[in-house]
Amino acid sequence: MDLFPITSQSCLPKSMGEGELPDRLGSLLVAARKNLEAADVDDPALEARILVEHFTGTSRLDVLTSPDRQIGEAQRNLLKAALSERVEGKPVYRIIGRREFYGLPFDLSPDTLEPRPDTEALVELALPIVRRAAAEQGKCRILDLGTGTGAIALALINAVPQAEAVATDISSGALETAQRNADMHGNGNRFFTCHSNWFEHVEGRFDLIVSNPPYIPTTDVERLDVEVREHDPLRALDGGADGLDPYRIIAEQAADHLGDNGRVAVEIGYTQKSDVENIFTNSGYVLEQMARDLGKRDRAMLFRPLQCLGRP
Numbered sequence: 001m002d003l004f005p006i007t008s009q010s011c012l013p014k015s016m017g018e019g020e021l022p023d024r025l026g027s028l029l030v031a032a033r034k035n036l037e038a039a040d041v042d043d044p045a046l047e048a049r050i051l052v053e054h055f056t057g058t059s060r061l062d063v064l065t066s067p068d069r070q071i072g073e074a075q076r077n078l079l080k081a082a083l084s085e086r087v088e089g090k091p092v093y094r095i096i097g098r099r100e101f102y103g104l105p106f107d108l109s110p111d112t113l114e115p116r117p118d119t120e121a122l123v124e125l126a127l128p129i130v131r132r133a134a135a136e137q138g139k140c141r142i143l144d145l146g147t148g149t150g151a152i153a154l155a156l157i158n159a160v161p162q163a164e165a166v167a168t169d170i171s172s173g174a175l176e177t178a179q180r181n182a183d184m185h186g187n188g189n190r191f192f193t194c195h196s197n198w199f200e201h202v203e204g205r206f207d208l209i210v211s212n213p214p215y216i217p218t219t220d221v222e223r224l225d226v227e228v229r230e231h232d233p234l235r236a237l238d239g240g241a242d243g244l245d246p247y248r249i250i251a252e253q254a255a256d257h258l259g260d261n262g263r264v265a266v267e268i269g270y271t272q273k274s275d276v277e278n279i280f281t282n283s284g285y286v287l288e289q290m291a292r293d294l295g296k297r298d299r300a301m302l303f304r305p306l307q308c309l310g311r312p
């Protein structure tokens with residue numbers, strides 16, 4: 001997740017203004033974009049397209065091929081309400097209740113973090129481990145700690161049919177959403193939720209333990225962008241006094257749940273590389289590989305236990 005830099009939304013107008021939206025698809029898209037431009041949202045063209053497509057049930061192709069398509073009053077009213085919510089600061093994916101991650105749709109709920117594109121770096125880093133275990137053993141067991149929408153585990157098992165995942169979270173609401181997402185993707189039979197405080201109720205051993213834990217220092221949470229602070233759940237963000245508490249727990253307890261040749265892959269805040277490396281090194285791991293996010297910042301780390309029985 002890319003939760004920085006901190007920006008202020010105080011310049012946003014409080015409502016999108018009065019007046020009817022046009023009833024033709026092409027003009028409607030232009031009007032939506034202008035509304036969002038006037039409200040100074042980050043990417044008005046993209047966000048207008050997302051909202052228009054969602055609330056009119058149209059595609060990007062429809063706008064190009066049928067700009068004169070008539071849009072009914074009910075749909076325009078829904079879009080108008082959505083534009084007002086956006087202008088008031090609600091993130092676009094929260095409004096439509098869904099966000100794409102690694103090419104798959106994920107339903108959101110108030111209990112889940114919105115999966116962020118930067119987390120795809122963690123999936124890319126972990127995927128070769130999953131493929132290798134599947135090729136060598138005919139299966140791969142994944143443990144995803146703090147699964148949220150299920151984004152990481154579901155991206156991995158969707159890419160490797162022989163893989164299955166146990167997905168934990170402290171939030172039962174998040175686990176319900178994750179299970180719905182697994183079912184929506186047709187992977188519900190390879191995805192098992194476990195309500196647990198980190199490893200507390202986890203049983204068995206895994207080829208890969210993966211996690212994007214909360215990693216914002218407590219005192220920084222209140223300085224986050226308001227769209228993050230007010231719409232992502234606090235327990236998905238707050239990583240304790242220095243933001244590193246979950247890494248300490250994972251590094252300390254992962255060995256009890258790793259199979260031979262198992263690996264641990266974690267997402268990090270982009271300034272946390274050396275701190276997280278120290279935590280894992282002190283617990284008997286070596287850093288095997290790093291991955292950077294779309295902004296070329298350190299974002300994911302792959303660790304191997306020193307006593308790993310398999311190949312280095």
Ligand SMILES: C[S@@+](CC[C@H](N)C(=O)[O-])C[C@H]1O[C@@H](n2cnc3c(N)ncnc32)[C@H](O)[C@@H]1O
Nearest residue numbers: 113115146147148169170197198212213214236
């Ligand atoms: C940063 S979010 C990551 C969500 C998802 N994996 C993703 O990448 O989009 C961290 C997740 O950890 C969960 N979490 C926080 N504290 C936890 C704990 N003590 N035990 C298990 N999960 C926890 C939160 O509920 C949240 O879903």
